[in-house]
Each structure stands twice: as structure tokens, then as C-alpha cells.
Amino acid sequence: MDLRFTDDELAFRDEVRDFFRSALPDSIRRKMIDGHHPSKEDLVTWTRILNAKGWAVPHWPVEWGGTDWSPVKQYIFREELQKTPAPEPLAFGVNMVGPVIYTFGNEEQKRRFLPRIANLDDWWCQGFSEPGAGSDLASLKTTARRDGDHYIVNGQKTWTTLAQHADWIFCLVRTDSSVKKQEGISFLLVDMKTPGVTVRPIQTIDGDHEVNEVFFDDVRVPAENLVGQENKGWDYAKFLLSNERVGIARIGISKARLRRVRELASLERVGDVPLIEIPRFREKLAAVEVELKALEMTQLRVVAGESRREKGKPDPASSILKIKGSEIQQATTELLMEVVGPFALPYHPEEEGRNEPIDGPDWASTAAPTYFNWRKVSIYGGSNEIQKNIIAKAILGF
Amino acid sequence: MDFDLSEEQRLLKDSVDRLMADRYDFESRRRYAKEPEGWSRELWGAYAELGLLALPFDEAHGGFGGGPVETMTIMEAFGRSLALEPYLATVILGGGLLHHGGREEQKAEYLPQVAAGDLRLAFAHTERQSRYDLFDVAATAQRDGGSFVLDGQKSVVLHGDSADRILVTARVAGSRRDREGIGLFLVDAAAPGLSRRGYPTQDGQRAAEIALDSVRVDAANVIGDPENALPVVERVADIAMAALAAEAIGAMDEMLKLTVDYLKTRRQFGTTIGSFQVLQHRSSEMFIALEQARSMAMFAAMMAQDENVEERRKAIAAAKVQIGRSGRFVGQQAIQLHGGVGMTMEYKVGHLFKRVTMIDTLFGDADHHLSKLAEAGGLMAA
Numbered sequence: 001m002d003l004r005f006t007d008d009e010l011a012f013r014d015e016v017r018d019f020f021r022s023a024l025p026d027s028i029r030r031k032m033i034d035g036h037h038p039s040k041e042d043l044v045t046w047t048r049i050l051n052a053k054g055w056a057v058p059h060w061p062v063e064w065g066g067t068d069w070s071p072v073k074q075y076i077f078r079e080e081l082q083k084t085p086a087p088e089p090l091a092f093g094v095n096m097v098g099p100v101i102y103t104f105g106n107e108e109q110k111r112r113f114l115p116r117i118a119n120l121d122d123w124w125c126q127g128f129s130e131p132g133a134g135s136d137l138a139s140l141k142t143t144a145r146r147d148g149d150h151y152i153v154n155g156q157k158t159w160t161t162l163a164q165h166a167d168w169i170f171c172l173v174r175t176d177s178s179v180k181k182q183e184g185i186s187f188l189l190v191d192m193k194t195p196g197v198t199v200r201p202i203q204t205i206d207g208d209h210e211v212n213e214v215f216f217d218d219v220r221v222p223a224e225n226l227v228g229q230e231n232k233g234w235d236y237a238k239f240l241l242s243n244e245r246v247g248i249a250r251i252g253i254s255k256a257r258l259r260r261v262r263e264l265a266s267l268e269r270v271g272d273v274p275l276i277e278i279p280r281f282r283e284k285l286a287a288v289e290v291e292l293k294a295l296e297m298t299q300l301r302v303v304a305g306e307s308r309r310e311k312g313k314p315d316p317a318s319s320i321l322k323i324k325g326s327e328i329q330q331a332t333t334e335l336l337m338e339v340v341g342p343f344a345l346p347y348h349p350e351e352e353g354r355n356e357p358i359d360g361p362d363w364a365s366t367a368a369p370t371y372f373n374w375r376k377v378s379i380y381g382g383s384n385e386i387q388k389n390i391i392a393k394a395i396l397g398f
Numbered sequence: 399m400d401f402d403l404s405e406e407q408r409l410l411k412d413s414v415d416r417l418m419a420d421r422y423d424f425e426s427r428r429r430y431a432k433e434p435e436g437w438s439r440e441l442w443g444a445y446a447e448l449g450l451l452a453l454p455f456d457e458a459h460g461g462f463g464g465g466p467v468e469t470m471t472i473m474e475a476f477g478r479s480l481a482l483e484p485y486l487a488t489v490i491l492g493g494g495l496l497h498h499g500g501r502e503e504q505k506a507e508y509l510p511q512v513a514a515g516d517l518r519l520a521f522a523h524t525e526r527q528s529r530y531d532l533f534d535v536a537a538t539a540q541r542d543g544g545s546f547v548l549d550g551q552k553s554v555v556l557h558g559d560s561a562d563r564i565l566v567t568a569r570v571a572g573s574r575r576d577r578e579g580i581g582l583f584l585v586d587a588a589a590p591g592l593s594r595r596g597y598p599t600q601d602g603q604r605a606a607e608i609a610l611d612s613v614r615v616d617a618a619n620v621i622g623d624p625e626n627a628l629p630v631v632e633r634v635a636d637i638a639m640a641a642l643a644a645e646a647i648g649a650m651d652e653m654l655k656l657t658v659d660y661l662k663t664r665r666q667f668g669t670t671i672g673s674f675q676v677l678q679h680r681s682s683e684m685f686i687a688l689e690q691a692r693s694m695a696m697f698a699a700m701m702a703q704d705e706n707v708e709e710r711r712k713a714i715a716a717a718k719v720q721i722g723r724s725g726r727f728v729g730q731q732a733i734q735l736h737g738g739v740g741m742t743m744e745y746k747v748g749h750l751f752k753r754v755t756m757i758d759t760l761f762g763d764a765d766h767h768l769s770k771l772a773e774a775g776g777l778m779a780a
Contacts, residue, residue, distance in 0.1 A: 003399060003697070285772070286772035286776045289716070289771075296693075317689065398681075
């Protein structure tokens with residue numbers, strides 16, 4: 001047992017760190033540090049920089065643009081990216097539908113979609129949740145009825161993140177209502193420009209437009225857009241969700257934010273004393289750092305075990321990563337709120353432009369929206385309560 | 399990065415696990431506790447035979463050159479079985495102080511005896527006023543020609559009642575809370591002027607109050623620099639905390655296992671209570687707390703011998719915080735989920751709970767270490 005990175009791994013870390021520092025455009029870095037969302041153009045620009053380097057989809061198979069990095073190096077890469085802080089490539093493409101396509105799709109689908117995902121030529125969104133199918137996802141009602149060489153899709157998806165930018169949506173649709181609910185679901189790729197697809201924005205409590213409702217009204221989808229076999233979509237969805245959970249701990253993002261909290265708390269003064277020297281505050285901060293260190297070690301244990309695990313079968317311990325990862329991310333946003341203090345109050349909607357001077361320190365305006373927005377992380381990707389069900393079942397045997 | 403045990407480490411783990419499974423069930427433990435010293439001489443002999451008592455020492459002194467990972471393996475097994483023997487006091491603390499602070503001839507004389515199971519040691523350091531500050535030493539050591547004369551009072555000396563020799567800290571120079579001026583002395587338990595009063599501890603182990611009244615120690619039994627023993631004491635305390643973290647993991651793991659078994663067999667309202675989601679979630683939370691603590695116990699093992707003292711101290715403090723918090727949560731919930739049964743002296747889970755509770759109070763509790771860590775600038779530099 002040697003829990004240190006090897007020399008080779010350390011050299012690799014330095015290499016990716018240097019690259020991220022030099023290649024990330026300053027304007028994007030500034031937005032990330034200040035807690036603003038990168039724009040669509042920012043993400044396209046950054047993804048193409050990564051793709052030109054061959055690093056847009058390092059976890060994919062080599063033949064589709066991936067690398068042969070070990071799980072530990074994959075982890076280092078992701079962590080350094082988050083710590084920079086640089087935007088992560090669009091998860092719906094590279095972490096979700098991409099792996100489903102190269103694992104379960106046919107050759108034609110792989111050739112058609114994968115290179116465009118890696119280069120962010122196609123912006124993908126996720127059509128899973130429905131108004132009546134959240135935690136109980138398998139009860140989804142959107143239907144796809146076969147009609148010659150097409151499916152006719154009818155129904156509604158919701159919480160569809162960044163659908164307003166999307167070229168494509170991958171959907172779970174019901175193709176058989178006569179069987180057990182998990183056994184009548186298929187995985188279908190739908191062009192967002194198809195007639196009958198409507199996107200309606202949902203404004204979230206932080207004032208942002210991140211999620212949407214997507215309506216399907218007699219949408220004709222070519223049958224060749226079915227991934228894998230009809231009625232096997234639930235298996236592909238479980239595969240996708242378990243992949244989603246591994247990246248969800250977001251150690252690097254929490255590290256970057258804690259660093260930011262520490263930095264700002266040494267600038268802010270309480271009377272004559274920097275906030276960071278107030279014992280109650282710095283102990284709260286240290287407590288979150290301890291939790292994060294523990295989670296980092298847990299993540300590394302999962303990563304190190306990855307090469308021994310059956311392919312596509314995630315460690316149920318990854319539910320710990322989801323639960324603790326989201327709790328820690330939320331705790332970091334609370335600490336940032338505490339640093340900002342009264343200057344959390346002024347509201348500066350992002351859409352209304354930035355011509356007016358901001359009231360208070362210019363790093364303060366995102367604290368409250370970030371805190372509000374990040375309540376989502378314990379809800380999405382399988383809520384933390386669902387994760388506890390998974391642990392109880394998979395590990396404790398209930 | 400590699401989380402696997404080496405072949406030798408795996409063999410060690412298998413043999414310790416087997417020994418404890420064969421000879422340290424809860425009924426046997428009850429019997430061992432009733433022996434005159436409060437632990438089993440027979441098991442002590444078995445540990446010596448397996449090489450456990452020689453583990454951290456150099457081969458030249460009859461040891462195996464094992465590191466914190468080997469210690470972690472043993473302590474986890476001890477934690478699971480609630481072993482009563484003075485392994486921490488003798489091998490980790492006493493042996494550790496000699497190994498890391500002693501001169502060659504001191505090591506050559508005493509460590510082989512420890513390894514063979516013939517010599518029990520204890521570390522007399524804590525005083526009434528010192529709480530968790532390792533530098534707070536009021537006991538004095540006056541130079542008198544070539545020797546020292548020790549006076550003072552030492553409290554909660556783990557296994558101090560059955561030790562043959564006792565490592566004592568006393569102040570040679572400076573005032574009570576100075577980091578410098580502390581000496582470390584190896585004192586025969588039968589030395590004139592040393593008196594001790596042994597007593598049982600809350601977790602079924604033993605400790606002693608030790609009084610030093612003009613106890614003469616000759617120069618040959620000074621360990622290291624007589625005016626600067628603190629770095630060695632801190633170093634060994636860190637190793638001990640890493641070992642205790644592993645012991646706590648063993649105890650927590652056992653508590654979770656017993657709790658899950660209980661939830662699967664106990665029936666109420668016509669069904670096993672493990673079918674209730676509120677109890678499933680609680681046990682999932684126990685699992686998370688345990689695994690987070692396990693990660694930090696591994697981190698502590700990795701950092702316990704780190705050359706960078708500041709990083710080492712922060713890492714151990716962080717681990718102690720996590721172990722303390724997880725231990726409290728897992729322990730309290732294990733009792734709660736067992737209901738009344740968990741409250742009884744005849745059932746194991748309460749004893750595990752008591753042990754992890756007491757581990758938190760050894761070398762600084764979670765709050766103490768959180769405060770130290772925060773003061774030192776936290777784990778992640780800005």
C-alpha cells in the first residue's frame with residue numbers, strides 16, 4: 001500500500017496543470033473564479049482547445065479520441081481541470097450519451113455522433129425526468145410508437161439542463177406499456193430541430209435560466225436513432241447514471257472554492273481582525289476541509305479499485321461520493337455566503353448586462369445565487385435519499 | 399498510488415485476523431478481563447509468537463521493520479475484538495519512544511525484550527493540568543551529579559499498573575508550558591519513590607495514577623536529549639494516533655456489522671425492522687461515516703512518518719477529527735438501532751461504543767484537533 005502519487009503521476013499532474021493554466025483564455029478563467037456560468041461560446045471555445053490537444057474525452061476508448069490513461073491519471077486530469085478552475089466539457093455529451101453510444105450503439109451511430117460530441121459540434125441535453133417521473137424514473141410516460149421506419153414521440157420531459165442551447169436530446173421513452181415498467185423503455189436520440197419539439201424555460205431560485213421543460217408533440221424520429229435494442233433502455237440508463245455518479249464528487253471544484261473562501265476571508269475584516277482569524281469561522285472551514293480530504297481519499301479508493309472491477313459495474317461506494325460530495329459542495333457555498341456577509345443582498349441578474357457598477361465587492365454578487373443554485377446538487381443525479389437506498393440495498397443487504 | 403496490501407502485509411493481516419477470530423470472541427474477552435492484570439498473558443505470548451510485539455522495530459533489535467500500514471492492520475483487528483492487552487502502551491508508545499528516541503545501546507537492551515513479550519512498558523505523560531497539550535509538563539527532573547531526580551504526578555497512564563518500566567516526561571529546564579526543557583526518562587516501576595495506583599478504565603482497559611517522589615534516574619536511562627524530548631514525544635504521539643484511528647475503524651466496522659445483523663433479525667410490527675426505510679437510511683449514514691473515517695485512517699497511516707513535521711501534524715489532526723466525529727456517530731447510532739439490547743453490559747455493541755468514545759479522549763479529541771488544525775492554517779493552503 002502506497003497512497004502517494006508515483007513520480008510518473010506527479011509529472012503527469014504538472015503537465016496537465018501547466019497546460020490548463022496556459023491554454024485557458026483569461027476571460028473564461030475570470031468568470032469561473034468569480035462564480036459565473038461560462039457561456040455557450042466559452043464552453044465551445046474551451047472544448048475545442050482541449051479537443052485539439054486530444055484531451056476533450058480522455059476517458060473514452062482510444063479509437064474514438066480517448067486516451068489510455070490509468071484511472072488514477074483520469075482522476076488527476078479531472079481534479080486539475082476543476083481546480084484551475086476551468087469549465088468541464090459538457091457532461092451530457094462526453095460523460096452521458098457518449099459512453100452509451102460507444103458501449104451500446106451501432107458503428108454508424110458511433111461514427112456519426114462521437115466525433116461531434118468530442119468537439120462540441122453537437123450540444124446534447126438529457127431527456128430523462130418527467131413531471132411524474134423523478135426519483136421513480138422508470139414510471140416515465142413519454143411514448144414512442146413505431147410507425148414504419150420512424151417512431152412517433154409524444155410526452156414531456158423536464159429539468160432539462162441547457163436545452164435552450166441543445167442540438168440533440170437523448171430520451172428515455174416508453175415503447176411497451178404492457179410489461180413491467182423497467183422493461184418497456186427505450187433509449188432514443190432526437191434532433192431538437194424536429195417539428196413538434198418545444199422548449200420552455202424554467203427559472204430557478206437563483207434567478208437563472210438553466211433548466212427547461214421539453215414537449216414532444218407527434219415528433220417523428222427515424223428508427224435508426226434508437227440506441228441498442230428496443231425495450232432495453234433501462235439498462236443503458238442505469239449504466240449512464242452510474243457513470244454520472246463517479247464524477248459527481250467534484251473534489252476539485254470544492255477545493256477551488258475552499259481556496260477562494262480562505263483567500264477572501266483573509267481580506268474581509270471583522271473589526272480589525274481578518275475573518276479568517278476568527279476561531280469559529282476558521283474551525284468551520286477546517287471542518288469542511290477535513291470532510292473533503294476524507295472524501296478525496298474515498299474517491300481515490302474507488303478510482304484505484306476501478307481497474308479490478310467488472311466493466312460497467314460501478315462500485316456501490318460511489319453513492320458515498322454523491323452524498324458526501326454534494327453535502328461538501330453545498331457547505332462551501334454556505335461558507336462563501338458567510339464571507340460575503342451583507343453584500344450577498346444586492347441582486348444582479350446576469351441577463352441584464354453589466355454596465356452598471358456593482359454594489360459591494362465585485363466578487364460578492366455570485367455568492368447568494370451560487371448558494372441557492374447548489375441546493376440542486378443533493379437532488380439531481382439520484383437524490384441523496386435514493387443514494388441511501390442504494391447503499392442499504394447494495395452494501396448492507398436490505 | 400496503490401491501496402493494496404503487499405504479500406507480506408496480507409499474510410500478517412490473515413494471521414492476526416485468524417488469531418483474533420479463534421481466541422478473542424466476546425466471551426473470551428470477558429474471561430481475559432478477569433485475569434489479575436486485566437488482560438491475557440496467554441494472548442500476549444501469542445502476539446509475541448506471531449511477531450506482533452516486534453513489528454515496528456529494526457531487525458537489529460529483533461524487529462521486523464514494519465511501518466504504519468502494518469500497525470494499522472493489527473490495530474484494526476484489535477479494535478474489532480476489543481483486545482485488552484497493553485499493545486499500544488508497550489509497543490507503540492513505550493517501544494516507539496525507545497525506537498525513535500533512544501540510543502543504540504538502549505534499543506539493543508530493551509527492544510528485544512519487548513519483542514519477546516518479556517517487558518511491558520507504559521508512557522507516563524499526562525498531568526492533572528495538561529489536558530491535551532503535550533508540552534505542558536509540570537513534573538520536574540533536577541540534575542544531581544550525573545543523574546536526575548524526578549518529582550511530580552502523572553495521570554491516566556495507560557496500562558501503567560502492569561508495566562515493568564515506565565517512560566516518564568519531566569521538566570529539566572524552563573517553565574511549565576515551554577516547548578523546550580522537557581526530558582524523557584526510563585524508570586523502573588519498582589524504583590524507590592515511585593508509587594502507582596492502578597484502576598480500570600471505562601472501556602474495560604487499565605490505567606494508573608503515578609506519583610514520583612525523589613525518584614533517582616541515572617544518565618544511562620535518559621532517552622535522547624534531556625532538554626528536548628518534545629519532538630520525539632510528538633512524533634510517537636502521532637504514530638499512536640494513527641494506530642488508534644485504525645483501532646477505531648475496527649470497532650466501528652464491528653458495530654455496523656452487529657447493527658446490520660440485528661436489523662435483519664429483530665422483528666416488530668410483523669416484519670424485520672431492517673425493512674423500515676428510516677433504519678435503512680440510518681445504517682447507510684453509519685456506513686458513510688465509517689468509510690470516511692477509514693479513508694482518514696489510511697491517510698493518517700500514510701502521513702504518520704512523513705518527514706515534513708508540519709504536514710504530518712496537520713494530517714494526524716485531521717484524521718483525529720474525522721475519527722472522533724465518525725466514532726461518535728456510528729457508536730451512538732449502533733446503540734440507538736439496537737434499542738434496549740444495546741444498553742446492556744452483556745452485549746458487545748455497548749463495549750465497542752465505549753472504546754471508540756475513549757479513543758476520542760486519547761491525545762486530543764475532535765474539537766481539540768480541529769482547533770489546532772484551524773490555527774495551523776487548515777489542510778488546503780489558499
